[in-house]
Amino acid sequence: MPDIGDIVRASDLGMVGGRKYRWTECPDCHLQRWAVIRTLDRSPYRQCQDCVRAKAKRVFKIGRAHTIDQP
Numbered sequence: 001m002p003d004i005g006d007i008v009r010a011s012d013l014g015m016v017g018g019r020k021y022r023w024t025e026c027p028d029c030h031l032q033r034w035a036v037i038r039t040l041d042r043s044p045y046r047q048c049q050d051c052v053r054a055k056a057k058r059v060f061k062i063g064r065a066h067t068i069d070q071p
Contacts, residue, residue, distance in 0.1 A: 002023040003023065004023055004024060004025055004032070005022065005023065005024075006022070006023045007021070007022050007023075007037065008020070008021055008034075009021070013034060019036050019037075020037045020038075021035060021036055021037065022035055022036075024046060025046075026046065026047050026048040026051055027046055027047065028047055028048075028051045029048065031048050033048060
């Protein structure tokens with residue numbers, strides 16, 4: 001198992017391309033995964049896709065609840 005912060009190329013992981021990947025951990029669910037370094041540097045959050053989707057669902061449902069109650 002790689003350590004958090006390890007960096008490898010896509011070819012080392014069996015992927016096509018020359019991108020670099022970093023072994024990282026989601027701060028919410030602590031899922032460890034390979035993530036593209038370029039994506040990690042741009043985004044303010046380091047969450048996995050499942051946590052991002054769950055947050056988006058909660059935000060959408062809250063917004064819908066407020067609009068439905070109004071006449």
